[in-house]
Amino acid sequence: MIELIATVESITQAKKIIPIVDTIFFGEERFGLRLPSSFSRAEQKELVTLAHQAGKQVMVAVNGLMHPEKMKEIPEYLTFLHEIGVDKISVGDAGVVYVLNQHPEWQLPFVYDGETLVTSARQINFWAKKGASGAVLAREVPFEEMKELCKTVDVPVEVLVYGATCIHQSKRPLLQNYYNFTQQEEDKSKERGLFLSEPKKDHTHYSIYEDLHGTHIFANNDICLLKELAELSQVGYQTWKLDGLFTSGDAFVAIAKIYDEARQLIAQNKWSEDAVNALYEKVQTNHPEKRGLDTGFYYIDPNKIK
Numbered sequence: 001m002i003e004l005i006a007t008v009e010s011i012t013q014a015k016k017i018i019p020i021v022d023t024i025f026f027g028e029e030r031f032g033l034r035l036p037s038s039f040s041r042a043e044q045k046e047l048v049t050l051a052h053q054a055g056k057q058v059m060v061a062v063n064g065l066m067h068p069e070k071m072k073e074i075p076e077y078l079t080f081l082h083e084i085g086v087d088k089i090s091v092g093d094a095g096v097v098y099v100l101n102q103h104p105e106w107q108l109p110f111v112y113d114g115e116t117l118v119t120s121a122r123q124i125n126f127w128a129k130k131g132a133s134g135a136v137l138a139r140e141v142p143f144e145e146m147k148e149l150c151k152t153v154d155v156p157v158e159v160l161v162y163g164a165t166c167i168h169q170s171k172r173p174l175l176q177n178y179y180n181f182t183q184q185e186e187d188k189s190k191e192r193g194l195f196l197s198e199p200k201k202d203h204t205h206y207s208i209y210e211d212l213h214g215t216h217i218f219a220n221n222d223i224c225l226l227k228e229l230a231e232l233s234q235v236g237y238q239t240w241k242l243d244g245l246f247t248s249g250d251a252f253v254a255i256a257k258i259y260d261e262a263r264q265l266i267a268q269n270k271w272s273e274d275a276v277n278a279l280y281e282k283v284q285t286n287h288p289e290k291r292g293l294d295t296g297f298y299y300i301d302p303n304k305i306k
Contacts, residue, residue, distance in 0.1 A: 165296060
């Protein structure tokens with residue numbers, strides 16, 4: 001069965017998305033990377049209740065790099081997540097895995113999310129042996145390599161089928177440093193909509209913002225693998241992630257519905273070029289005007305990647 005995972009940015013949006021997807025994904029900025037919103041503890045508890053009442057699951061982002069001051073807070077946060085009944089968490093720091101293994105009573109399955117590190121079956125199976133119930137595949141893996149990787153993995157592998165790709169993260173406050181140097185006081189948040197553009201390349205639009213984890217820079221276009229879903233499903237990739245970092249409100253809900261329609265077409269053996277083209281047009285309609293769409297590394301020849 002295909003699992004559809006989607007981020008949520010508010011309680012209101014979550015109520016609309018929960019009936020559509022199987023798992024909602026959220027967290028708080030202190031511990032989770034690049035989330036559409038940061039939720040309070042009370043809101044996280046409410047989201048778990050809403051999802052479970054609908055028979056759906058919850059995955060919480062604990063995938064930041066935990067520097068010493070944050071590692072001290074991890075046991076308390078994981079205890080909280082256990083108490084409110086979170087189904088699973090995403091983890092990218094080995095320190096968090098160590099803490100989890102020291103406390104089996106928490107019963108918190110984890111999905112390994114090491115960003116660009118997760119590029120091989122060997123890497124995924126290593127973390128499976130450490131207790132991971134799944135892994136998030138790096139977005140830089142072409143389909144030709146994905147086909148081979150899927151043959152030997154021991155746990156389900158999550159693939160981003162819609163959303164932004166971070167191409168650089170630095171713990172340093174690069175935007176703040178720039179504003180200090182230029183003697184400006186400016187907003188550095190995602191909501192500001194800042195972007196970088198290469199000289200003499202007006203079409204480039206690398207979104208950039210700063211938060212508690214440092215500075216984040218994103219690829220020019222967002223990923224959309226809608227037309228590739230049947231192929232992904234056929235070779236064994238049936239855990240699909242929708243990331244609404246830059247697509248907000250009802251527009252993201254509409255996109256979640258489109259992907260749900262797509263998986264129903266696959267399940268009913270009704271997948272066709274005309275049907276998928278019609279769905280793709282709907283994605284384009286709801287996608288932010290200032291952000292492009294492409295297939296990322298999907299069609300790249302692995303031999304050309306250095």
